[in-house]
Amino acid sequence: MDATSQRLLMCRPTYFAVDYAINPWMDPSAPVDAALAVRQWEQLRQTYLDLGHTVEEITPVPGLPDMVFAANGGTVIDGKAMAVQFRDPQRADEAPAFRAWFEAAGFEMYDPKHVNEGEGDVLLAGDHLLAGTGFRTAHASHAQLQEVFGYPVITMQLVDPRFYHLDTALTVLDERTVAYLPEAFSPGSQAVLRRLFPDAVHATMADAEVLGLNAVSDGRHVVLPAQATDLAGKLRDRGYETIGVDLSELRKAGGGPKCCTLRLRQGKASK
Ligand code: ARG
Numbered sequence: 001m002d003a004t005s006q007r008l009l010m011c012r013p014t015y016f017a018v019d020y021a022i023n024p025w026m027d028p029s030a031p032v033d034a035a036l037a038v039r040q041w042e043q044l045r046q047t048y049l050d051l052g053h054t055v056e057e058i059t060p061v062p063g064l065p066d067m068v069f070a071a072n073g074g075t076v077i078d079g080k081a082m083a084v085q086f087r088d089p090q091r092a093d094e095a096p097a098f099r100a101w102f103e104a105a106g107f108e109m110y111d112p113k114h115v116n117e118g119e120g121d122v123l124l125a126g127d128h129l130l131a132g133t134g135f136r137t138a139h140a141s142h143a144q145l146q147e148v149f150g151y152p153v154i155t156m157q158l159v160d161p162r163f164y165h166l167d168t169a170l171t172v173l174d175e176r177t178v179a180y181l182p183e184a185f186s187p188g189s190q191a192v193l194r195r196l197f198p199d200a201v202h203a204t205m206a207d208a209e210v211l212g213l214n215a216v217s218d219g220r221h222v223v224l225p226a227q228a229t230d231l232a233g234k235l236r237d238r239g240y241e242t243i244g245v246d247l248s249e250l251r252k253a254g255g256g257p258k259c260c261t262l263r264l265r266q267g268k269a270s271k
Helices: 034-050 093-106 140-149 189-198 229-235
Strands: 007-009 054-057 075-076 080-082 109-110 122-127 128-133 153-157 171-172 178-180 219-227 241-247
Touching: 007 034, 034 054, 034 219, 034 241, 054 093, 054 109, 075 140, 080 140, 093 109, 122 171, 140 153, 178 229, 219 229, 229 241
Parallel strands: 007 054, 080 109, 128 153, 219 241
Antiparallel strands: 075 080, 122 128, 171 178
């Protein structure tokens, strides 16, 4: 399997905290080790560098504790960047910060007309855009995604509040294959996934409960939470190399490796 070198955007968790609860993972009364969160994030960043990826950083903004979850900052495909609109007011001010970064970096900008939480809910899988809805990203935004990017958009109905973003329930492994937790999807969406990806890896609830599906694949190496041992074994059986990382502190906000990572896709050649 060939690995693709990727251009990634990350945001250092300088102001990370769990001050509010907008998903079932977040408990503002539970302790968070902020210094450990930074060290774990640095480890993730180093993992990408060691794999030969390029990591760019957006400056964190005080008062935006969830800004570390850069996947929610936009959707970037073929040099086009669609900005985001968060469901929750606590994250609203992240949207213009990411938008300004994309604009300065020279991407062609598009603004969302509906709630759209970026790559948290929008994943390019081969020639399809898989778009989650049910908790965050509005179904109405899927039509706009199709219009902007020109990929067929497949709606994925999420049904379990713990797996509120598509990237907590499904990982794109390469152009042809995904891994996912079937129970996180409506029966119709499960049928669509079986049809599109007959060879998909099915994760267990135990894997999903450690955010194991919140993984980043370059087509050959899969960076995933170290605690997702069953999933890692299944991926190795398929020929992928797995790299476990511990993001225990960020998981207290409901995020894992993929949430911390936004893929910047320049164009077809560097897809
Ligand atoms: N606390 C954040 C929220 O609930 C976590 C976001 C995780 N990001 C992701 N791409 N799944 O919005």
